[in-house]
Amino acid sequence: MYDALKKELETYERRTPRSREAHRKAIERVPLGVASNYRYYPPYPLFVKDGRGGHFHDVDGNEYIDHNLCYGALMAGHCHPAVMKAVQHRLEVGTLFGMPHGLELELAEEICARFPVDMVRFGNSGSEVTMHSLRLARAVTGRSKIVKMEGGYHGGHDAISVSVKPKSTEFGDPENPKPVVSSAGVLKGTTDATLVAPFNNLSAMERLFAEYPNEIGAVILEPIMMNIAFCMPDEGYLQGLRRITAHHGALLIFDEVKTGAKLARGGACEYFGVKPDIVTLGKSIGGGFSLAAFAASRKIMDVIATQKMFHAGTYNTNPVVMAAGLATFRGVLTPASYAHIDKIAAKLLTGYRKIVASAGLTAYVDGAGANGALMLYPSRVRNYRDWYHLDEDLWTHYWFAMANRGVIAQPYWWDEQWTLSVAHTEADIDRHLEVFAEIAPALAQAQQERQLVPVHSV
Numbered sequence: 001m002y003d004a005l006k007k008e009l010e011t012y013e014r015r016t017p018r019s020r021e022a023h024r025k026a027i028e029r030v031p032l033g034v035a036s037n038y039r040y041y042p043p044y045p046l047f048v049k050d051g052r053g054g055h056f057h058d059v060d061g062n063e064y065i066d067h068n069l070c071y072g073a074l075m076a077g078h079c080h081p082a083v084m085k086a087v088q089h090r091l092e093v094g095t096l097f098g099m100p101h102g103l104e105l106e107l108a109e110e111i112c113a114r115f116p117v118d119m120v121r122f123g124n125s126g127s128e129v130t131m132h133s134l135r136l137a138r139a140v141t142g143r144s145k146i147v148k149m150e151g152g153y154h155g156g157h158d159a160i161s162v163s164v165k166p167k168s169t170e171f172g173d174p175e176n177p178k179p180v181v182s183s184a185g186v187l188k189g190t191t192d193a194t195l196v197a198p199f200n201n202l203s204a205m206e207r208l209f210a211e212y213p214n215e216i217g218a219v220i221l222e223p224i225m226m227n228i229a230f231c232m233p234d235e236g237y238l239q240g241l242r243r244i245t246a247h248h249g250a251l252l253i254f255d256e257v258k259t260g261a262k263l264a265r266g267g268a269c270e271y272f273g274v275k276p277d278i279v280t281l282g283k284s285i286g287g288g289f290s291l292a293a294f295a296a297s298r299k300i301m302d303v304i305a306t307q308k309m310f311h312a313g314t315y316n317t318n319p320v321v322m323a324a325g326l327a328t329f330r331g332v333l334t335p336a337s338y339a340h341i342d343k344i345a346a347k348l349l350t351g352y353r354k355i356v357a358s359a360g361l362t363a364y365v366d367g368a369g370a371n372g373a374l375m376l377y378p379s380r381v382r383n384y385r386d387w388y389h390l391d392e393d394l395w396t397h398y399w400f401a402m403a404n405r406g407v408i409a410q411p412y413w414w415d416e417q418w419t420l421s422v423a424h425t426e427a428d429i430d431r432h433l434e435v436f437a438e439i440a441p442a443l444a445q446a447q448q449e450r451q452l453v454p455v456h457s458v
Protein backbone atom coordinates (compact mmCIF):
# COMPACT_ATOMS: atom_id res chain seq x y z
CA MET A 1 0.00 0.00 0.00
CA TYR A 2 1.45 3.41 -0.95
CA ASP A 3 1.60 6.54 1.22
CA ALA A 4 -1.18 8.61 -0.38
CA LEU A 5 -3.59 5.67 0.00
CA LYS A 6 -2.47 5.06 3.58
CA LYS A 7 -3.22 8.71 4.37
CA GLU A 8 -6.74 8.48 2.94
CA LEU A 9 -7.42 5.36 5.03
CA GLU A 10 -6.17 7.13 8.15
CA THR A 11 -8.43 10.08 7.38
CA TYR A 12 -11.37 7.69 6.91
CA GLU A 13 -10.73 6.12 10.32
CA ARG A 14 -10.38 9.54 11.93
CA ARG A 15 -13.70 10.76 10.50
CA THR A 16 -15.74 7.62 11.26
CA PRO A 17 -15.04 6.28 14.78
CA ARG A 18 -18.71 5.49 15.41
CA SER A 19 -18.88 3.32 12.30
CA ARG A 20 -15.79 1.46 13.47
CA GLU A 21 -17.37 0.89 16.87
CA ALA A 22 -20.73 -0.15 15.39
CA HIS A 23 -18.96 -2.63 13.14
CA ARG A 24 -16.83 -3.99 15.98
CA LYS A 25 -20.03 -4.79 17.89
CA ALA A 26 -21.95 -6.09 14.87
CA ILE A 27 -19.39 -8.75 13.98
CA GLU A 28 -20.15 -10.46 17.29
CA ARG A 29 -23.65 -11.40 16.14
CA VAL A 30 -23.75 -10.88 12.38
CA PRO A 31 -21.19 -12.62 10.16
CA LEU A 32 -18.86 -9.94 8.75
CA GLY A 33 -21.02 -7.39 10.59
CA VAL A 34 -23.21 -6.91 7.53
CA ALA A 35 -26.34 -8.48 6.07
CA SER A 36 -24.96 -9.05 2.57
CA ASN A 37 -21.33 -9.98 1.86
CA TYR A 38 -21.07 -7.15 -0.68
CA ARG A 39 -21.59 -4.61 2.10
CA TYR A 40 -18.35 -5.40 3.90
CA TYR A 41 -15.11 -3.68 2.97
CA PRO A 42 -11.95 -3.10 4.97
CA PRO A 43 -11.24 -1.54 7.38
CA TYR A 44 -15.02 -1.41 8.10
CA PRO A 45 -18.07 -0.09 6.26
CA LEU A 46 -19.82 3.19 6.97
CA PHE A 47 -22.85 2.75 9.18
CA VAL A 48 -25.71 4.94 8.08
CA LYS A 49 -27.98 7.17 10.18
CA ASP A 50 -30.46 8.64 7.71
CA GLY A 51 -30.95 9.71 4.13
CA ARG A 52 -33.00 12.18 2.15
CA GLY A 53 -33.04 12.87 -1.57
CA GLY A 54 -29.54 12.37 -2.96
CA HIS A 55 -27.72 12.57 0.37
CA PHE A 56 -27.21 10.55 3.55
CA HIS A 57 -25.55 10.92 6.95
CA ASP A 58 -23.35 8.33 8.59
CA VAL A 59 -23.55 7.64 12.33
CA ASP A 60 -20.75 10.16 12.95
CA GLY A 61 -22.87 12.88 11.38
CA ASN A 62 -20.81 13.20 8.19
CA GLU A 63 -22.94 14.07 5.17
CA TYR A 64 -22.40 12.44 1.78
CA ILE A 65 -23.68 12.84 -1.75
CA ASP A 66 -24.96 9.31 -2.35
CA HIS A 67 -24.21 7.58 -5.64
CA ASN A 68 -24.35 4.15 -4.03
CA LEU A 69 -28.12 4.48 -3.60
CA CYS A 70 -28.41 0.94 -2.36
CA TYR A 71 -26.48 -0.61 -5.23
CA GLY A 72 -28.61 1.21 -7.76
CA ALA A 73 -32.01 0.53 -6.20
CA LEU A 74 -32.83 4.18 -5.55
CA MET A 75 -33.15 6.16 -8.74
CA ALA A 76 -36.01 7.74 -6.75
CA GLY A 77 -33.52 8.96 -4.14
CA HIS A 78 -34.17 8.55 -0.42
CA CYS A 79 -37.72 9.14 0.81
CA HIS A 80 -39.20 10.33 -2.48
CA PRO A 81 -42.36 12.26 -1.51
CA ALA A 82 -44.69 10.47 -3.98
CA VAL A 83 -43.50 7.06 -2.78
CA MET A 84 -43.68 8.00 0.90
CA LYS A 85 -47.23 9.30 0.50
CA ALA A 86 -48.43 6.14 -1.25
CA VAL A 87 -46.79 3.91 1.34
CA GLN A 88 -48.14 5.89 4.29
CA HIS A 89 -51.65 5.43 2.98
CA ARG A 90 -51.16 1.66 2.64
CA LEU A 91 -49.73 1.43 6.16
CA GLU A 92 -53.09 2.53 7.50
CA VAL A 93 -55.27 0.11 5.54
CA GLY A 94 -53.41 -3.19 5.82
CA THR A 95 -49.92 -4.29 4.90
CA LEU A 96 -50.26 -7.98 4.10
CA PHE A 97 -53.14 -10.20 3.05
CA GLY A 98 -51.83 -12.98 0.85
CA MET A 99 -54.87 -12.29 -1.29
CA PRO A 100 -55.23 -10.41 -4.57
CA HIS A 101 -56.16 -6.73 -4.27
CA GLY A 102 -56.01 -5.23 -7.74
CA LEU A 103 -52.68 -3.41 -7.46
CA GLU A 104 -50.98 -6.34 -9.21
CA LEU A 105 -53.03 -5.66 -12.33
CA GLU A 106 -52.29 -1.93 -12.20
CA LEU A 107 -48.55 -2.47 -11.91
CA ALA A 108 -48.52 -5.23 -14.53
CA GLU A 109 -50.22 -2.77 -16.92
CA GLU A 110 -47.48 -0.20 -16.24
CA ILE A 111 -44.77 -2.77 -16.99
CA CYS A 112 -46.46 -4.09 -20.13
CA ALA A 113 -46.82 -0.52 -21.41
CA ARG A 114 -43.03 -0.06 -21.24
CA PHE A 115 -41.52 -3.48 -21.97
CA PRO A 116 -42.24 -5.89 -24.86
CA VAL A 117 -44.11 -8.35 -22.63
CA ASP A 118 -47.74 -9.39 -22.06
CA MET A 119 -47.78 -10.79 -18.53
CA VAL A 120 -45.99 -10.25 -15.24
CA ARG A 121 -45.39 -12.11 -11.99
CA PHE A 122 -43.99 -10.24 -8.99
CA GLY A 123 -41.45 -11.09 -6.32
CA ASN A 124 -39.37 -9.36 -3.68
CA SER A 125 -35.79 -9.44 -4.91
CA GLY A 126 -33.74 -9.68 -8.05
CA SER A 127 -32.42 -13.07 -6.99
CA GLU A 128 -35.89 -14.44 -6.66
CA VAL A 129 -37.03 -13.37 -10.11
CA THR A 130 -33.90 -14.48 -11.95
CA MET A 131 -34.33 -17.85 -10.23
CA HIS A 132 -37.92 -18.11 -11.43
CA SER A 133 -37.02 -16.84 -14.90
CA LEU A 134 -34.67 -19.82 -15.30
CA ARG A 135 -37.33 -22.24 -14.13
CA LEU A 136 -39.71 -20.61 -16.59
CA ALA A 137 -37.25 -21.06 -19.46
CA ARG A 138 -36.70 -24.70 -18.51
CA ALA A 139 -40.43 -25.32 -18.17
CA VAL A 140 -41.12 -23.82 -21.59
CA THR A 141 -38.27 -25.43 -23.53
CA GLY A 142 -38.02 -28.73 -21.66
CA ARG A 143 -34.22 -28.23 -21.66
CA SER A 144 -32.07 -28.11 -18.56
CA LYS A 145 -28.90 -26.20 -19.46
CA ILE A 146 -28.56 -22.44 -19.29
CA VAL A 147 -25.77 -20.13 -20.37
CA LYS A 148 -24.60 -17.17 -18.33
CA MET A 149 -21.80 -14.70 -18.96
CA GLU A 150 -18.45 -15.05 -17.24
CA GLY A 151 -18.43 -12.33 -14.57
CA GLY A 152 -22.22 -11.98 -14.67
CA TYR A 153 -24.13 -11.67 -11.40
CA HIS A 154 -27.83 -12.40 -11.17
CA GLY A 155 -28.30 -12.93 -7.44
CA GLY A 156 -27.37 -15.50 -4.85
CA HIS A 157 -29.13 -18.72 -5.89
CA ASP A 158 -27.24 -21.79 -7.00
CA ALA A 159 -28.08 -21.93 -10.70
CA ILE A 160 -26.23 -18.69 -11.46
CA SER A 161 -23.60 -18.88 -8.72
CA VAL A 162 -21.08 -19.94 -11.32
CA SER A 163 -18.13 -17.89 -12.66
CA VAL A 164 -19.24 -14.72 -10.90
CA LYS A 165 -15.69 -13.65 -10.04
CA PRO A 166 -13.53 -16.64 -11.00
CA LYS A 167 -9.78 -16.38 -10.41
CA SER A 168 -7.14 -16.56 -13.11
CA THR A 169 -5.86 -19.80 -11.63
CA GLU A 170 -9.15 -21.51 -12.46
CA PHE A 171 -10.98 -19.71 -15.27
CA GLY A 172 -9.23 -21.32 -18.25
CA ASP A 173 -9.42 -20.36 -21.92
CA PRO A 174 -10.96 -16.91 -22.55
CA GLU A 175 -12.77 -18.26 -25.64
CA ASN A 176 -14.20 -21.19 -23.71
CA PRO A 177 -14.24 -20.22 -20.01
CA LYS A 178 -14.37 -22.97 -17.46
CA PRO A 179 -17.52 -22.81 -15.30
CA VAL A 180 -16.36 -22.23 -11.72
CA VAL A 181 -18.67 -22.55 -8.73
CA SER A 182 -18.53 -19.19 -6.94
CA SER A 183 -19.30 -20.07 -3.32
CA ALA A 184 -18.78 -22.84 -0.85
CA GLY A 185 -22.06 -24.70 -0.45
CA VAL A 186 -23.23 -24.40 -4.06
CA LEU A 187 -24.18 -27.80 -5.48
CA LYS A 188 -21.16 -29.18 -7.31
CA GLY A 189 -23.44 -30.44 -10.09
CA THR A 190 -24.51 -26.86 -10.84
CA THR A 191 -21.79 -26.58 -13.45
CA ASP A 192 -23.33 -29.48 -15.39
CA ALA A 193 -26.36 -27.30 -16.08
CA THR A 194 -24.84 -23.81 -16.02
CA LEU A 195 -22.51 -23.10 -18.91
CA VAL A 196 -20.41 -19.96 -19.18
CA ALA A 197 -19.72 -17.73 -22.15
CA PRO A 198 -17.52 -14.66 -22.63
CA PHE A 199 -19.50 -11.42 -23.09
CA ASN A 200 -19.27 -9.71 -26.48
CA ASN A 201 -18.27 -12.92 -28.24
CA LEU A 202 -20.86 -14.35 -30.63
CA SER A 203 -18.66 -17.10 -32.04
CA ALA A 204 -18.07 -18.51 -28.54
CA MET A 205 -21.84 -18.59 -28.07
CA GLU A 206 -22.31 -20.36 -31.41
CA ARG A 207 -19.76 -22.95 -30.32
CA LEU A 208 -21.64 -23.66 -27.08
CA PHE A 209 -24.88 -24.24 -28.98
CA ALA A 210 -23.03 -26.53 -31.39
CA GLU A 211 -21.49 -28.46 -28.51
CA TYR A 212 -24.82 -28.94 -26.70
CA PRO A 213 -27.46 -29.29 -29.45
CA ASN A 214 -31.07 -29.06 -28.15
CA GLU A 215 -29.86 -28.93 -24.53
CA ILE A 216 -29.66 -25.19 -23.83
CA GLY A 217 -32.94 -23.68 -22.63
CA ALA A 218 -31.84 -20.09 -22.11
CA VAL A 219 -29.13 -17.49 -22.22
CA ILE A 220 -29.31 -15.05 -19.33
CA LEU A 221 -27.35 -11.81 -19.28
CA GLU A 222 -27.33 -8.19 -18.26
CA PRO A 223 -27.60 -6.22 -21.52
CA ILE A 224 -24.97 -3.86 -20.09
CA MET A 225 -22.76 -5.81 -17.72
CA MET A 226 -22.97 -3.78 -14.54
CA ASN A 227 -21.37 -6.31 -12.26
CA ILE A 228 -18.01 -5.70 -13.88
CA ALA A 229 -18.28 -1.94 -13.35
CA PHE A 230 -19.69 -0.74 -16.67
CA CYS A 231 -19.34 -2.87 -19.78
CA MET A 232 -21.33 -2.00 -22.88
CA PRO A 233 -22.33 -4.60 -25.46
CA ASP A 234 -20.54 -4.20 -28.79
CA GLU A 235 -22.64 -2.86 -31.63
CA GLY A 236 -24.87 -5.73 -32.84
CA TYR A 237 -23.95 -8.13 -30.01
CA LEU A 238 -27.40 -8.27 -28.39
CA GLN A 239 -29.04 -8.57 -31.81
CA GLY A 240 -26.63 -11.43 -32.55
CA LEU A 241 -27.61 -13.20 -29.33
CA ARG A 242 -31.26 -12.74 -30.23
CA ARG A 243 -30.63 -14.40 -33.60
CA ILE A 244 -28.58 -17.30 -32.18
CA THR A 245 -30.98 -18.14 -29.34
CA ALA A 246 -34.02 -17.99 -31.63
CA HIS A 247 -32.26 -20.18 -34.20
CA HIS A 248 -31.51 -22.85 -31.59
CA GLY A 249 -34.90 -22.76 -29.89
CA ALA A 250 -33.54 -21.27 -26.64
CA LEU A 251 -34.98 -18.31 -24.74
CA LEU A 252 -33.15 -15.03 -24.27
CA ILE A 253 -33.45 -13.58 -20.77
CA PHE A 254 -32.54 -9.94 -20.19
CA ASP A 255 -31.72 -9.48 -16.54
CA GLU A 256 -32.80 -5.86 -16.23
CA VAL A 257 -32.61 -5.72 -12.45
CA LYS A 258 -30.14 -2.86 -12.85
CA THR A 259 -31.00 -1.46 -16.29
CA GLY A 260 -34.81 -1.84 -16.18
CA ALA A 261 -35.72 1.46 -14.61
CA LYS A 262 -32.49 3.39 -14.90
CA LEU A 263 -31.39 3.06 -18.51
CA ALA A 264 -34.59 4.28 -20.14
CA ARG A 265 -38.35 4.20 -19.70
CA GLY A 266 -38.46 0.79 -21.38
CA GLY A 267 -35.06 -0.36 -20.07
CA ALA A 268 -32.48 -2.06 -22.25
CA CYS A 269 -35.20 -3.49 -24.52
CA GLU A 270 -36.03 0.04 -25.60
CA TYR A 271 -32.48 1.39 -25.44
CA PHE A 272 -31.02 -1.32 -27.70
CA GLY A 273 -34.18 -2.14 -29.65
CA VAL A 274 -34.01 -5.85 -28.82
CA LYS A 275 -36.93 -8.02 -27.69
CA PRO A 276 -35.88 -10.79 -25.31
CA ASP A 277 -38.20 -13.63 -24.32
CA ILE A 278 -38.13 -12.94 -20.59
CA VAL A 279 -37.31 -9.74 -18.72
CA THR A 280 -36.42 -9.59 -15.03
CA LEU A 281 -36.83 -6.35 -13.08
CA GLY A 282 -35.88 -5.25 -9.57
CA LYS A 283 -33.99 -2.54 -7.66
CA SER A 284 -35.15 0.92 -8.83
CA ILE A 285 -38.68 -0.15 -9.84
CA GLY A 286 -39.57 -0.27 -6.12
CA GLY A 287 -38.61 3.29 -5.21
CA GLY A 288 -36.84 2.03 -2.08
CA PHE A 289 -39.01 -1.02 -1.37
CA SER A 290 -38.31 -4.64 -2.15
CA LEU A 291 -40.12 -5.15 -5.42
CA ALA A 292 -39.09 -7.35 -8.33
CA ALA A 293 -40.80 -8.92 -11.32
CA PHE A 294 -40.35 -11.30 -14.21
CA ALA A 295 -42.31 -10.77 -17.37
CA ALA A 296 -42.78 -12.48 -20.73
CA SER A 297 -45.21 -13.12 -23.56
CA ARG A 298 -48.60 -14.69 -22.90
CA LYS A 299 -47.40 -17.84 -24.65
CA ILE A 300 -44.44 -18.24 -22.30
CA MET A 301 -46.38 -17.35 -19.15
CA ASP A 302 -48.95 -19.97 -20.12
CA VAL A 303 -46.88 -22.61 -18.28
CA ILE A 304 -47.71 -20.76 -15.07
CA ALA A 305 -51.31 -19.98 -16.07
CA THR A 306 -51.91 -23.67 -16.74
CA GLN A 307 -50.23 -24.65 -13.45
CA LYS A 308 -47.49 -26.65 -15.13
CA MET A 309 -44.93 -24.41 -13.48
CA PHE A 310 -45.16 -23.46 -9.83
CA HIS A 311 -44.41 -19.93 -8.65
CA ALA A 312 -45.46 -18.64 -5.24
CA GLY A 313 -44.45 -16.41 -2.33
CA THR A 314 -46.11 -15.22 0.88
CA TYR A 315 -44.87 -11.65 0.43
CA ASN A 316 -45.49 -11.40 -3.33
CA THR A 317 -47.42 -8.21 -4.17
CA ASN A 318 -47.76 -7.12 -0.59
CA PRO A 319 -49.75 -3.88 -0.87
CA VAL A 320 -47.12 -1.62 0.69
CA VAL A 321 -44.51 -2.54 -1.86
CA MET A 322 -47.01 -2.50 -4.71
CA ALA A 323 -48.12 1.00 -3.71
CA ALA A 324 -44.45 2.05 -3.69
CA GLY A 325 -43.97 0.48 -7.13
CA LEU A 326 -47.01 2.18 -8.62
CA ALA A 327 -45.97 5.55 -7.18
CA THR A 328 -42.49 4.97 -8.62
CA PHE A 329 -43.72 4.15 -12.11
CA ARG A 330 -46.21 7.02 -12.16
CA GLY A 331 -44.41 9.69 -10.15
CA VAL A 332 -40.70 8.96 -10.49
CA LEU A 333 -39.93 7.08 -13.72
CA THR A 334 -41.44 9.87 -15.82
CA PRO A 335 -40.24 11.55 -19.02
CA ALA A 336 -39.29 14.63 -16.97
CA SER A 337 -37.16 12.49 -14.65
CA TYR A 338 -35.35 10.78 -17.52
CA ALA A 339 -34.66 14.22 -19.06
CA HIS A 340 -33.24 15.41 -15.73
CA ILE A 341 -31.09 12.30 -15.32
CA ASP A 342 -29.82 12.58 -18.90
CA LYS A 343 -28.82 16.18 -18.26
CA ILE A 344 -26.92 15.58 -15.02
CA ALA A 345 -25.42 12.33 -16.37
CA ALA A 346 -24.01 14.18 -19.39
CA LYS A 347 -22.60 16.85 -17.09
CA LEU A 348 -20.96 14.25 -14.85
CA LEU A 349 -19.51 12.23 -17.75
CA THR A 350 -18.17 15.30 -19.56
CA GLY A 351 -16.73 16.69 -16.34
CA TYR A 352 -15.00 13.40 -15.47
CA ARG A 353 -13.56 13.11 -18.97
CA LYS A 354 -12.07 16.60 -18.83
CA ILE A 355 -10.53 15.95 -15.41
CA VAL A 356 -9.12 12.55 -16.46
CA ALA A 357 -7.48 14.22 -19.47
CA SER A 358 -6.09 17.22 -17.63
CA ALA A 359 -4.73 15.13 -14.75
CA GLY A 360 -3.09 12.71 -17.19
CA LEU A 361 -4.82 9.72 -15.63
CA THR A 362 -4.78 6.52 -17.68
CA ALA A 363 -8.50 5.80 -17.47
CA TYR A 364 -11.77 6.31 -19.29
CA VAL A 365 -15.28 7.13 -18.21
CA ASP A 366 -18.35 5.31 -19.45
CA GLY A 367 -22.04 5.56 -18.71
CA ALA A 368 -25.62 5.35 -19.96
CA GLY A 369 -28.86 6.43 -18.33
CA ALA A 370 -28.45 6.86 -14.58
CA ASN A 371 -25.32 4.70 -14.33
CA GLY A 372 -21.66 5.14 -15.12
CA ALA A 373 -18.17 4.62 -13.78
CA LEU A 374 -14.60 5.79 -13.77
CA MET A 375 -12.76 2.91 -15.43
CA LEU A 376 -9.12 2.81 -14.39
CA TYR A 377 -8.06 0.88 -17.49
CA PRO A 378 -6.00 1.86 -20.52
CA SER A 379 -8.68 0.71 -22.99
CA ARG A 380 -12.36 -0.20 -23.11
CA VAL A 381 -13.38 -3.23 -21.03
CA ARG A 382 -15.31 -5.66 -23.28
CA ASN A 383 -15.63 -8.65 -20.98
CA TYR A 384 -14.70 -10.13 -17.60
CA ARG A 385 -11.11 -10.92 -18.57
CA ASP A 386 -10.50 -7.27 -19.54
CA TRP A 387 -12.03 -6.10 -16.26
CA TYR A 388 -10.06 -8.60 -14.18
CA HIS A 389 -6.72 -6.80 -14.26
CA LEU A 390 -6.98 -3.64 -12.23
CA ASP A 391 -4.73 -1.68 -9.93
CA GLU A 392 -6.89 -2.31 -6.86
CA ASP A 393 -4.92 0.06 -4.65
CA LEU A 394 -5.47 2.89 -7.10
CA TRP A 395 -9.22 2.21 -7.20
CA THR A 396 -9.28 2.03 -3.38
CA HIS A 397 -7.48 5.38 -3.28
CA TYR A 398 -10.17 6.87 -5.56
CA TRP A 399 -13.05 5.56 -3.45
CA PHE A 400 -11.75 6.60 -0.03
CA ALA A 401 -10.46 9.97 -1.24
CA MET A 402 -13.94 10.74 -2.61
CA ALA A 403 -15.68 9.46 0.54
CA ASN A 404 -13.40 11.50 2.81
CA ARG A 405 -14.52 14.60 0.92
CA GLY A 406 -18.23 13.78 1.19
CA VAL A 407 -18.93 11.93 -2.06
CA ILE A 408 -19.82 8.24 -2.22
CA ALA A 409 -18.86 7.98 -5.86
CA GLN A 410 -20.35 4.48 -6.19
CA PRO A 411 -20.84 1.42 -3.96
CA TYR A 412 -17.57 0.04 -2.63
CA TRP A 413 -15.80 -2.56 -4.86
CA TRP A 414 -14.65 -1.97 -8.37
CA ASP A 415 -17.30 -4.18 -9.96
CA GLU A 416 -19.92 -1.48 -9.20
CA GLN A 417 -20.89 1.86 -10.76
CA TRP A 418 -22.49 5.15 -9.78
CA THR A 419 -26.23 5.76 -9.80
CA LEU A 420 -27.82 9.15 -10.29
CA SER A 421 -31.19 9.82 -8.72
CA VAL A 422 -33.99 12.18 -9.62
CA ALA A 423 -33.16 13.99 -6.38
CA HIS A 424 -29.59 14.84 -7.37
CA THR A 425 -29.13 18.43 -8.44
CA GLU A 426 -26.68 20.17 -10.75
CA ALA A 427 -25.05 21.52 -7.58
CA ASP A 428 -24.46 17.91 -6.42
CA ILE A 429 -22.77 17.14 -9.74
CA ASP A 430 -20.66 20.31 -9.49
CA ARG A 431 -19.54 19.27 -6.02
CA HIS A 432 -18.83 15.69 -7.16
CA LEU A 433 -16.65 17.02 -9.99
CA GLU A 434 -14.93 19.55 -7.73
CA VAL A 435 -13.91 16.71 -5.40
CA PHE A 436 -12.76 14.48 -8.26
CA ALA A 437 -10.70 17.37 -9.69
CA GLU A 438 -9.10 17.83 -6.28
CA ILE A 439 -8.01 14.19 -5.99
CA ALA A 440 -7.25 13.32 -9.65
CA PRO A 441 -3.68 14.71 -9.69
CA ALA A 442 -2.76 12.48 -6.70
CA LEU A 443 -4.32 9.47 -8.45
CA ALA A 444 -2.39 10.23 -11.63
CA GLN A 445 0.84 10.63 -9.69
CA ALA A 446 0.31 7.35 -7.83
CA GLN A 447 -0.53 5.62 -11.11
CA GLN A 448 2.64 6.89 -12.76
CA GLU A 449 4.83 5.95 -9.81
CA ARG A 450 3.30 2.47 -9.73
CA GLN A 451 3.69 1.77 -13.41
CA LEU A 452 6.57 -0.54 -12.64
CA VAL A 453 4.72 -2.28 -9.84
CA PRO A 454 2.65 -5.27 -11.03
CA VAL A 455 -1.11 -4.61 -10.78
CA HIS A 456 -3.26 -6.72 -8.50
CA SER A 457 -6.23 -8.74 -9.60
CA VAL A 458 -9.36 -9.91 -7.86
Ligand SMILES: Cc1ncc(COP(=O)(O)O)c(C=O)c1O
Residues within 6 Å of the ligand: 071, 124, 125, 126, 127, 128, 130, 153, 154, 155, 156, 222, 226, 227, 255, 256, 257, 258, 282, 283
Ligand atom coordinates in the same frame (compact mmCIF):
# COMPACT_ATOMS: atom_id res chain seq x y z
C1 LIG B 1 -28.08 -7.81 -12.56
C2 LIG B 1 -28.55 -8.27 -11.24
N1 LIG B 1 -29.46 -9.26 -11.17
C3 LIG B 1 -29.92 -9.72 -9.99
C4 LIG B 1 -29.47 -9.18 -8.81
C5 LIG B 1 -29.96 -9.72 -7.49
O1 LIG B 1 -30.86 -8.80 -6.96
P1 LIG B 1 -31.17 -8.82 -5.39
O2 LIG B 1 -29.95 -8.33 -4.69
O3 LIG B 1 -32.34 -7.89 -5.26
O4 LIG B 1 -31.51 -10.22 -5.03
C6 LIG B 1 -28.53 -8.15 -8.83
C7 LIG B 1 -28.04 -7.54 -7.58
O5 LIG B 1 -27.16 -6.73 -7.54
C8 LIG B 1 -28.06 -7.68 -10.07
O6 LIG B 1 -27.15 -6.71 -10.15
